[in-house]
Amino acid sequence: MIGYRHMGKPPEPAVDRRSFLTGAATGAAAALIAKQAPAVAQPAAAEPVVQASDGGRPASDFMVDIFKSLDLEYMFSMCASSFMGIHESVLNYAGNKNPQSITCTHEEISVAMANGYAKIEGKPVLVCAHATVGAQHAAMALYDAWCDRVPIYLVLGNTNDAADRQGEVFWLHSAQDPCAMLREFTKWDDNPASLTHFAESAVRAYKIAMTPPMGPVAIVVDEKMQEEHAPADARIPALNVPTPPAADSGAIAEVARLLVAAENPVILASRAARTPAGLRLMVELAETLQAGVVDSRRRLNFPTRHPLAGGSAAEADVVLALEAGDIANVARQARQRNAKVISITAAHLFQRSNYQDFMRYAEVDMSIAADAEASLPALIEEIRRLSTDARREAFRQRGVRIAEANRRTLEQARVDASHGWDASPVSTARLSMELWAALRNEDWSYVTGWVNWPLRLWDFTQHHQYIGRAGAEGVGYYAPASVGAALANKKHGRISVSIQPDGDLMVAPGALWTAAKYQVPLLILMQNNRAYHQEVMWFQRAALMRNRSLDLTQEGFGLGLPNIDFAKMAESLGLGSSGPISDPKELAAAIRRGIGVVKRGEPYLIDVVTQPR
Numbered sequence: 001m002i003g004y005r006h007m008g009k010p011p012e013p014a015v016d017r018r019s020f021l022t023g024a025a026t027g028a029a030a031a032l033i034a035k036q037a038p039a040v041a042q043p044a045a046a047e048p049v050v051q052a053s054d055g056g057r058p059a060s061d062f063m064v065d066i067f068k069s070l071d072l073e074y075m076f077s078m079c080a081s082s083f084m085g086i087h088e089s090v091l092n093y094a095g096n097k098n099p100q101s102i103t104c105t106h107e108e109i110s111v112a113m114a115n116g117y118a119k120i121e122g123k124p125v126l127v128c129a130h131a132t133v134g135a136q137h138a139a140m141a142l143y144d145a146w147c148d149r150v151p152i153y154l155v156l157g158n159t160n161d162a163a164d165r166q167g168e169v170f171w172l173h174s175a176q177d178p179c180a181m182l183r184e185f186t187k188w189d190d191n192p193a194s195l196t197h198f199a200e201s202a203v204r205a206y207k208i209a210m211t212p213p214m215g216p217v218a219i220v221v222d223e224k225m226q227e228e229h230a231p232a233d234a235r236i237p238a239l240n241v242p243t244p245p246a247a248d249s250g251a252i253a254e255v256a257r258l259l260v261a262a263e264n265p266v267i268l269a270s271r272a273a274r275t276p277a278g279l280r281l282m283v284e285l286a287e288t289l290q291a292g293v294v295d296s297r298r299r300l301n302f303p304t305r306h307p308l309a310g311g312s313a314a315e316a317d318v319v320l321a322l323e324a325g326d327i328a329n330v331a332r333q334a335r336q337r338n339a340k341v342i343s344i345t346a347a348h349l350f351q352r353s354n355y356q357d358f359m360r361y362a363e364v365d366m367s368i369a370a371d372a373e374a375s376l377p378a379l380i381e382e383i384r385r386l387s388t389d390a391r392r393e394a395f396r397q398r399g400v401r402i403a404e405a406n407r408r409t410l411e412q413a414r415v416d417a418s419h420g421w422d423a424s425p426v427s428t429a430r431l432s433m434e435l436w437a438a439l440r441n442e443d444w445s446y447v448t449g450w451v452n453w454p455l456r457l458w459d460f461t462q463h464h465q466y467i468g469r470a471g472a473e474g475v476g477y478y479a480p481a482s483v484g485a486a487l488a489n490k491k492h493g494r495i496s497v498s499i500q501p502d503g504d505l506m507v508a509p510g511a512l513w514t515a516a517k518y519q520v521p522l523l524i525l526m527q528n529n530r531a532y533h534q535e536v537m538w539f540q541r542a543a544l545m546r547n548r549s550l551d552l553t554q555e556g557f558g559l560g561l562p563n564i565d566f567a568k569m570a571e572s573l574g575l576g577s578s579g580p581i582s583d584p585k586e587l588a589a590a591i592r593r594g595i596g597v598v599k600r601g602e603p604y605l606i607d608v609v610t611q612p613r
């Protein structure tokens with residue numbers, strides 16, 4: 001098979017449909033293949049297993065029309081014969097636009113990139129992968145998306161019919177039920193038996209992925225079906241994404257009553273703001289009540305420097321938990337002091353058994369199975385309706401107290417950040433603040449990083465400025481997710497930045513090449529601590545508890561000796577780069593240079609050798 005990258009324009013005369021199916025080529029195509037073919041024995045051409053079409057368009061063109069109707073902007077994939085019909089239609093029928101094919105060097109990268117994209121754009125791209133092997137590579141990134149409620153739209157090519165499998169590799173790469181291994185952490189999957197079935201399932205899959213709680217879906221597309229003839233009257237079903245489920249009016253009235261009467265209500269949020277509108281609603285809710293917001297930031301749920309950003313559930317008399325994850329401890333402690341806990345989450349509407357991201361059972365006082373963001377408008381209105389002048393005055397005084405406490409917390413964070421300011425290797429606080437100094441007047445988006453200084457000290461005000469972490473904390477997420485998010489940010493003209501852990505980048509460094517190839521404007525600052533530091537800490541804890549030597553920290557946990565030269569690595573993958581930088585005084589100039597490159601529309605990597613965290 002010839003690679004499209006090498007082909008440029010399709011050879012003339014093009015491979016005819018029949019010979020394409022049998023593996024034989026004619027004319028210029030045959031010459032080109034002969035020139036490029038590896039000198040290994042090729043399987044004998046099989047008999048045609050699909051009749052040439054009668055002149056109608058290939059079914060995969062129709063499939064691509066479906067993807068267009070779903071407004072899937074990109075197709076992320078590592079190429080494979082099992083979805084070659086679709087891929088060819090994307091390139092030659094759709095003109096490589098909506099979806100545009102983006103080459104990824106690993107299916108885990110395809111899915112993690114789709115994850116980052118979805119968290120910025122609020123919708124999926126098309127991800128195509130080779131059944132069995134592709135699904136296996138994609139699995140961890142899908143699990144990240146599952147735990148993080150991110151819509152991923154995965155299409156797995158497969159040769160369903162044993163009689164169509166042309167040799168050993170087809171058998172190895174096909175399965176009876178390719179989605180089986182993904183089923184525990186996908187919301188829905190299907191293996192359509194006809195084109196009509198495919199059309200319905202493709203639209204249904206989008207609908208299911210986008211209905212809160214959002215999540216990954218997978219559809220198998222039969223390799224042979226892609227080569228069928230699409231009937232002229234083939235119809236694309238109309239998409240109708242359901243309105244997200246909102247809390248009913250009785251529940252809203254009771255929640256509002258409790259919150260208005262509370263002396264010290266606190267709002268907990270983890271994935272409450274699904275959209276920019278959700279962030280605005282969160283601000284409206286907090287300001288209406290003058291209640292503090294504790295944001296565990298699986299998304300940006302609240303502006304980080306808002307006077308009400310912060311608080312403590314441990315002192316609250318009413319806790320309102322909005323898509324808040326693990327609240328079992330909060331609920332138990334609240335129960336002990338007669339405080340009330342209200343939980344609103346769409347998680348109740350869809351759960352599976354084996355992978356237990358639902359965490360400990362929380363004994364809350366009100367459990368509302370609804371999407372938090374969709375429930376906020378009615379809740380805010382009801383709080384306003386119930387608030388008397390006297391209550392509003394009490395809210396105002398509370399707001400002043402909370403703002404003062406949060407101002408002190410911010411001051412403390414500034415003091416904490418100054419420790420080791422001139423240290424070499426560079427402190428992660430210095431790294432973060434040098435980056436912030438260069439960014440603060442730009443339109444920016446912090447697309448990755450688990451260093452928490454930016455969230456403590458930068459002024460995040462907009463939903464797209466932060467996308468949260470890996471849902472399942474799987475190492476290997478950050479680099480590709482940041483590339484996907486930066487690709488989504490590109491058309492908005494935003495500067496995407498990431499603080500990239502070294503261990504994470506080593507899982508999927510191919511993401512850098514994709515960033516370079518498609519000119520993704522992303523500034524990557526390495527948090528190169530030359531170790532899997534999280535696990536170093538676990539090792540130290542284990543050894544200390546056993547009163548044994550700590551000297552082995554570099555064995556199995558270190559990423560130094562040999563030190564990885566990330567600047568050279570980036571350069572070899574097509575990115576501009578600087579470093580390694582160990583002297584903090586060199587940082588500002590390198591960051592300015594990097595931002596200049598990113599503003600030209602290209603990625604840039606600065607290797608910064610840092611303190612562990």
Ligand SMILES: Cc1ncc(C[n+]2csc(CCOP(=O)(O)OP(=O)(O)O)c2C)c(N)n1
Pocket residue numbers: 140473474475476501502503504505529531532533534535612613
């Ligand atoms: C796929 C996977 N394998 C192993 C782990 C265990 N683990 C958690 S953190 C970590 C180290 C990550 O190192 P790095 O990305 O360099 O960040 P650092 O801890 O050094 O800040 C590892 C290996 C994991 N979370 N995911």
